[in-house]
Amino acid sequence: MVRILLVCSAGMSTSILIRAVEKEAVARGQQVSVRAVGTTELESAVGDADVVLVAPQVRHRFPQFAEIARAAGKPIALIEPKAYGPFGGPAILDQVAQLLSGS
Amino acid sequence: MLHRPILSKRGETGMMERLLAWVERTLMPPMAKLGEQRHIRAVRDGVVATLPLVIVGSFFLLIAFPPVPAWAKAMEPHVAKILIPFRLTVGLMALYASFGMAFSLARSYGMDGLTSGILGMGAFILTTLPQNIAQLADGSPGPGWVLPFANWGGQGLFTAMLVSLLSVEIARFLYSRKLMFRMPEGVPPAVARSFEALIPGSVVVTLVWLVRGLLNFDIQSAIMNLFKPLVVASDSLAGALIPILLVTLLWSAGIHGVSVVGPVARPIWYALFEANAAAAAAGQPLPHIVPEQFFQWFVWIGGSGMTLSLVLLMVFSRSDYLRKLGRASLLPGIANINEPIIFGTPIVMNPVLAIPFILAPMAAGTVTYFAMKVGLVGRPFIAPPWTLPGPIGAYLATGGDWRAAALNLFNVFLGVLIYWPFFRAYERRLEAEAEAKNRTA
Numbered sequence: 001m002v003r004i005l006l007v008c009s010a011g012m013s014t015s016i017l018i019r020a021v022e023k024e025a026v027a028r029g030q031q032v033s034v035r036a037v038g039t040t041e042l043e044s045a046v047g048d049a050d051v052v053l054v055a056p057q058v059r060h061r062f063p064q065f066a067e068i069a070r071a072a073g074k075p076i077a078l079i080e081p082k083a084y085g086p087f088g089g090p091a092i093l094d095q096v097a098q099l100l101s102g103s
Numbered sequence: 104m105l106h107r108p109i110l111s112k113r114g115e116t117g118m119m120e121r122l123l124a125w126v127e128r129t130l131m132p133p134m135a136k137l138g139e140q141r142h143i144r145a146v147r148d149g150v151v152a153t154l155p156l157v158i159v160g161s162f163f164l165l166i167a168f169p170p171v172p173a174w175a176k177a178m179e180p181h182v183a184k185i186l187i188p189f190r191l192t193v194g195l196m197a198l199y200a201s202f203g204m205a206f207s208l209a210r211s212y213g214m215d216g217l218t219s220g221i222l223g224m225g226a227f228i229l230t231t232l233p234q235n236i237a238q239l240a241d242g243s244p245g246p247g248w249v250l251p252f253a254n255w256g257g258q259g260l261f262t263a264m265l266v267s268l269l270s271v272e273i274a275r276f277l278y279s280r281k282l283m284f285r286m287p288e289g290v291p292p293a294v295a296r297s298f299e300a301l302i303p304g305s306v307v308v309t310l311v312w313l314v315r316g317l318l319n320f321d322i323q324s325a326i327m328n329l330f331k332p333l334v335v336a337s338d339s340l341a342g343a344l345i346p347i348l349l350v351t352l353l354w355s356a357g358i359h360g361v362s363v364v365g366p367v368a369r370p371i372w373y374a375l376f377e378a379n380a381a382a383a384a385a386g387q388p389l390p391h392i393v394p395e396q397f398f399q400w401f402v403w404i405g406g407s408g409m410t411l412s413l414v415l416l417m418v419f420s421r422s423d424y425l426r427k428l429g430r431a432s433l434l435p436g437i438a439n440i441n442e443p444i445i446f447g448t449p450i451v452m453n454p455v456l457a458i459p460f461i462l463a464p465m466a467a468g469t470v471t472y473f474a475m476k477v478g479l480v481g482r483p484f485i486a487p488p489w490t491l492p493g494p495i496g497a498y499l500a501t502g503g504d505w506r507a508a509a510l511n512l513f514n515v516f517l518g519v520l521i522y523w524p525f526f527r528a529y530e531r532r533l534e535a536e537a538e539a540k541n542r543t544a
Contacts, residue, residue, distance in 0.1 A: 009359045013442035016435055039362075040148060056446060057359035060135030081357060085447035086431040 001031040004096055005049035006079075007065060009058055010038045017079075017088060024089030032093075043068050051099050052076040053092065056084055075099040119454035127356040127452070134353060138363035141211045146264055147366030149204030150373065153196050154486075160192025161485045164383055170503025186384055193380050195252060196373065197259030201227035205267040212275055218300040219274060222307055223267030229311040230262055230322040231255070254323040257377025260370045261330045262323045266311065273310070274303035330374075337371045338391045343468045347402060351461040354407050357451040361407060369395065379484035383502060389482040392475045396483035399439075400497040400507070401471040404515055406441025408460040409467055411493065412518025414444060416526045422533045438490040448529075455529045456522075463521040467514040480506045 004021065006014035014036035025032040037045045039058055042065055046052060052069045054062055059078055069076035077099055083091035137143060167185040169175050178185065205223020206216040231254070236245035254262065278299075286295040314320050336342060346368055350360030376394035383389060405411025414436040417429025425448070432443045450456045474480040481504035487496045493515065494508035501507040 008442070009362045013435075013440050016440065016443055040151075055442065056357055056451075057354075057442060058362065060131070060358055060363070061139060064139065081446040081449060081451055085428065085443035087428070087447070 001033060002096060002100065003048060003050045004032055004034045004092075005042075005045055005052045005074075006034065006036045006055065007039060007042050007052065007058065008036065008055035013057075013084075014055055016086060017084065017092070020086050020089040021092050022089075024093050028093065030093065032096075039065075046072040046074055049074055051096050053095065054078050056081045075102065119458060123355060123452055123454060123457060126352050130352060131356050131358055134349070134363050135358060138366055141208060142268055143366045145204045145208035145211065145268060146370060148207035149200045149202070149264075149267075150260065150366075150369050152203040153199045156192040156199060157196060158486050158488055160189045160194075161380060162487075163187075163189040164380060165485055165499065165502055168383065168502060170505075189380070189384060193377060194256045196257055196377060197255045197263040198224065198227060198252070200260055201263035201267040204264060205271050208268055208271045209274075212271070214271070214275060214278070215296050215300075218296055219271050222274060222300060222304055223270045225304075226266045226270040226307050226311050227259075227263045229308060230266055230315055232315065254327065256381065257373040257375070258327055259323065260373055262326045264370060265326060266322070270303075270307040273307055274300070277303050277306065330371075334371055334374050337368070338375055338393050340469065340472050343393045343397065343402075343472050344465055346398065347464045347468050348461065351408050351464055354445060355450060355452070355457040355460055357446070361403075365395075376484070376486065379482060383484040389484055392472060392482055394483055396486060396500040397471065397475075398468075399489055400483065400487075400493060400500045401511060401514055402464045402468045403439065404467070404493040404511060404518070405436040406439050406444070407464075408441070408445070408450065409463045409514070409518040410441040410444045410450075410460070411436045412463060412515050413448070413456070413459070413522045413526060414441075415515070415519055416522055417444075417448075420526075420530055422530050422537070424533060424537075425530060437492045439493070440490070453529070455525050455532075459518075459522040459525045463518040466517055466521060470514065470517065471510060474510055480504060480510050 006017055008014040018034045018036055021032065021034050035045065035049070039061060042052070046068055052065070052074050054065055054076065056079055058065075062078060066076050077095060079088070079095070080091060082088070083095070138147075163185055167178055167182045167189070169178060202220040202224040205226075206220035208223075209219030210216045228250070231250055231252070233248050233250050235248050237247065239245045286298055311322075315322055346364050349364050353360035353363055372393075372395035375391040376396065379389045379391050379394060402409065405414060414429050414432050417425045418433060420426040420429060428443070428447045432441070432447070435441070435443060445451060448456060450460050471480070475482050481501035483500040485500050485502055487499040489496070491499070493511045497507040497511035498505060
């Protein structure tokens with residue numbers, strides 16, 4: 001089971017992404033759990049995640065998030081703008097696989 | 104036909120591309136940096152944390168003054184009682200925020216949040232002089248010592264901001280100079296922390312008391328007067344249009360505009376909002392037009408850039424991709440969530456769609472400003488949660504003015520008209536691309 005944590009401004013828009021990722025995971029036969037949080041909740045939620053993905057609209061805060069993720073020893077990356085939407089499931093799961101194999 | 108030249112005339116598209124490049128390279132970095140500045144971040148966190156209380160509290164205004172005259176009549180004898188939650192939430196906004204701001208700033212320095220938050224809140228409370236009311240006007244015994252909280256609402260946010268953040272800075276300075284009581288090993292950390300805070304606490308308390316109590320300098324009035332010109336200037340057409348321009352420019356470069364502009368502007372928006380709410384509670388005409396609810400319910404319909412209008416066009420698009428994306432984004436759009444549209448369409452760095460993305464909200468902001476200015480539509484004084492559908496939110500925000508719901512729908516329609524030619528141009532380009540792909544495949 002791969003636990004994915006998505007970060008956006010208020011945790012609202014990424015909740016749309018959750019469904020896209022879960023659907024793709026079912027199609028691929030993978031076990032994932034996806035959680036969306038707002039920027040202020042990252043610090044308390046990062047411990048329960050295997051990988052952190054950051055929404056493109058808060059990319060100006062990425063350095064700050066990267067620091068939190070690094071402190072927790074979790075891989076972190078930015079979501080490609082094009083993958084950020086209801087059809088972004090495949091691209092995001094590919095990105096997760098890449099992040100986990102890289103660490 | 105407006106849409107053809109935009110694609111064929113090189114010059115116009117080129118200019119828009121240059122503008123977007125300028126936003127990304129020149130405008131965005133300093134703005135993003137400002138939004139990340141730790142004091143501004145602390146203000147943002149502290150103010151945002153009060154939002155649930157403000158939303159709930161402001162709804163008691165609606166209960167006290169319902170839009171239906173018959174109900175309003177029935178409520179009349181109970182208004183004072185119904186307004187108690189409103190007075191103790193919205194009316195104490197600055198008090199709650201003073202804790203949150205100091206908490207957040209302390210955490211960003213790696214200091215203890217709880218003791219710092221309480222220190223900041225204490226510093227803010229000390230800017231108010233308690234009064235001993237032993238006897239009421241009618242001769243009956245009074246409540247004794249009371250704290251007047253007239254300046255603890257939105258107008259007091261500036262005082263809360265300066266005083267609570269300053270108290271954290273003082274504590275940090277003292278810690279950095281090793282000016283604190285150190286407890287021996289083995290003392291429970293919670294006890295040790297409270298002793299560590301003794302010296303900063305005594306410095307902050309003494310300082311605020313010296314200025315307010317001993318020198319009798321009215322800190323609250325001074326700070327409110329200092330910020331008054333800013334608040335007044337924000338309640339104008341320029342005050343409406345400048346934030347709209349900045350937010351849409353930042354979003355067209357892919358940055359969450361409201362999360363950058365909001366932290367700086369929100370204390371002012373709250374001050375305007377609280378003044379309106381207080382006027383409504385007192386049964387007076389509402390003084391201000393441009394609290395945050397102005398943007399939320401009349402400009403950012405469907406999300407920043409008024410993208411609900413674009414989504415409505417996409418739902419019926421000839422392009423398979425746009426139609427699919429539009430249908431998937433319709434429900435989120437009604438709840439004012441639009442990231443899938445902004446990144447999926449995309450609007451980000453898209454020189455064609457960035458134009459209406461900026462123009463439509465500017466037009467809606469202008470129309471709404473004047474509609475409220477001349478009294479065609481009521482002004483906002485209630486804070487509904489931002490994920491409500493636009494017309495409902497507009498109706499509630501204005502205390503139940505159906506004309507506000509109509510204006511919301513009118514603005515969506517206006518947005519459709521403004522998006523239309525640009526949308527068609529973009530749709531044709533996608534169609535042409537899809538066709539070219541089919542031919543080569």
